[in-house]
Amino acid sequence: MLRPVLCPSILPLNRRRVREDFAWRHTDHPVRSVLGERNGRHHLHVRRAFPKKKDVEMTTYAQAMTRDNEFGGGAATTAVAAMSAALFAGSTVLTPLYVIYKQAFGFSQMTLTLVYAVYVVGNLAALLVFGRLSDAIGRRPAALTATAVAVASALLFLFAENVAWLDIARILSGLGIGVGAGTGTAWLAELIDSEDKSRAATIATSTNFVGLGLGALVSGMLAEYAPWPLRLTFALYLALLALVTLLIWRTRETVSRPGRLSDVSMRPRLSVPADIRAAFVAPAVTGFGAMALVGFYAALAPSILAQQLQVTNHAEAGALFFELSMVAAATILLTVRLSSRITMLAALALMLKGYRILARRHRTRLGEIDLIARRGDLVLFVEVKARRSLMEAMEAIAHGSERRIEGAADLWLSRQSDYGRLSVRFDMVAVLPWRWPVHVENAFYGRN
Numbered sequence: 537m538l539r540p541v542l543c544p545s546i547l548p549l550n551r552r553r554v555r556e557d558f559a560w561r562h563t564d565h566p567v568r569s570v571l572g573e574r575n576g577r578h579h580l581h582v583r584r585a586f587p588k589k590k591d592v593e594m595t596t597y598a599q600a601m602t603r604d605n606e607f608g609g610g611a612a613t614t615a616v617a618a619m620s621a622a623l624f625a626g627s628t629v630l631t632p633l634y635v636i637y638k639q640a641f642g643f644s645q646m647t648l649t650l651v652y653a654v655y656v657v658g659n660l661a662a663l664l665v666f667g668r669l670s671d672a673i674g675r676r677p678a679a680l681t682a683t684a685v686a687v688a689s690a691l692l693f694l695f696a697e698n699v700a701w702l703d704i705a706r707i708l709s710g711l712g713i714g715v716g717a718g719t720g721t722a723w724l725a726e727l728i729d730s731e732d733k734s735r736a737a738t739i740a741t742s743t744n745f746v747g748l749g750l751g752a753l754v755s756g757m758l759a760e761y762a763p764w765p766l767r768l769t770f771a772l773y774l775a776l777l778a779l780v781t782l783l784i785w786r787t788r789e790t791v792s793r794p795g796r797l798s799d800v801s802m803r804p805r806l807s808v809p810a811d812i813r814a815a816f817v818a819p820a821v822t823g824f825g826a827m828a829l830v831g832f833y834a835a836l837a838p839s840i841l842a843q844q845l846q847v848t849n850h851a852e853a854g855a856l857f858f859e860l861s862m863v864a865a866a867t868i869l870l871t872v873r874l875s876s877r878i879t880m881l882a883a884l885a886l887m888l889k890g891y892r893i894l895a896r897r898h899r900t901r902l903g904e905i906d907l908i909a910r911r912g913d914l915v916l917f918v919e920v921k922a923r924r925s926l927m928e929a930m931e932a933i934a935h936g937s938e939r940r941i942e943g944a945a946d947l948w949l950s951r952q953s954d955y956g957r958l959s960v961r962f963d964m965v966a967v968l969p970w971r972w973p974v975h976v977e978n979a980f981y982g983r984n
Contacts, residue, residue, distance in 0.1 A: 625751030632756035662714020674794030682716030726790035749861025756854020903940030929966035
């Protein structure tokens with residue numbers, strides 16, 4: 537490494553003034569100065585103050601090549617997002633394969649549920665113990681570590697011989713995703729040249745769901761239409777991880793002074809700053825509920841399809857979870873400009889009643905619909921209002937708004953293949969201060 541240092545030049549030393557200039561010093565050749573006397577005058581003899589010219593040229597060239605070959609800007613953002621998506625895909629490639637593993641190893645439905653649940657052990661270890669790993673050793677080393685753990689998990693799945701192999705592989709999968717998710721989000725926030733750091737969270741969360749969906753879809757198609765479903769899937773996943781590793785290796789590091797692994801404290805930490813604890817509750821509950829629903833689909837949906845609906849096609853099981861993930865990713869992107877509190881609470885109020893959110897802020901040429909939800913054959917077109925009281929929220933829906941929503945709803949319904957069997961209702965969700973959102977059914981009915 538080259539660095540500028542201030543050192544005296546090789547000139548006669550004058551007691552009243554010392555001329556100084558800049559010289560380049562190589563760390564392997566420390567400057568050693570000796571004050572001597574020649575012909576009655578003081579001289580400063582500098583030994584090996586400069587490295588060899590060849591060494592300077594080679595080192596400078598290597599540094600310039602490293603800077604030129606590193607990804608920055610949009611390429612770096614894409615590489616980090618791809619890493620997050622690939623890591624999360626590793627947790628759902630199992631979704632269509634659970635039924636096959638169950639038949640191959642002969643375990644029960646309860647054991648299958650436990651295999652899925654042990655993922656949390658590794659995930660909590662990553663979040664509680666290694667949550668600040670990338671802050672200490674740098675984003676790139678932490679991301680490469682997460683990828684290496686994911687490779688170890690995939691190898692265990694590839695050569696699994698019993699349930700114990702699956703349990704260990706799932707724990708490692710949770711550990712790798714936990715480290716990689718935190719590292720990726722922080723890395724994106726530093727790579728994105730914008731004051732609005734929420735963009736990084738939007739990119740990270742949406743790409744996570746894209747990875748979850750693609751992992752299940754590709755795995756299901758391979759399991760149904762390709763040979764060796766328990767081998768080929770993970771062989772291709774290992775190839776994907778190798779590609780991601782190359783991309784991360786060339787992505788610009790954003791931690792200016794990374795330390796060593798020994799600097800990382802292994803003491804578990806779980807705390808929320810006192811000034812945001814009240815505001816933390818709502819997003820925490822919402823996130824818990826949403827991910828619990830995702831976990832249910834990923835773990836049990838294929839078995840329910842096979843046992844209750846007699847649908848044994850693995851591609852359909854993967855496509856079902858892919859649909860859920862893509863709707864979640866699209867919803868994240870479409871609701872960026874909505875107030876997060878209003879959106880989370882309104883959606884959560886409907887999800888707890890068994891509704892699936894199909895769209896948020898759905899725009900048509902006739903107007904915009906805040907929420908579209910569905911349960912069975914019933915479709916809700918929901919207007920969301922944040923007001924001080926329920927009466928104010930009801931009064932905020934003007935007759936013009938009713939016509940706009942009804943027209944937009946007709947356009948949306950006309951594009952649905954099962955339009956003929958759908959029932960429609962126009963509801964409202966009122967988000968009130970310090971209260972649970974109020975769901976008003978048939979909000980337009982009976983209004984003058």
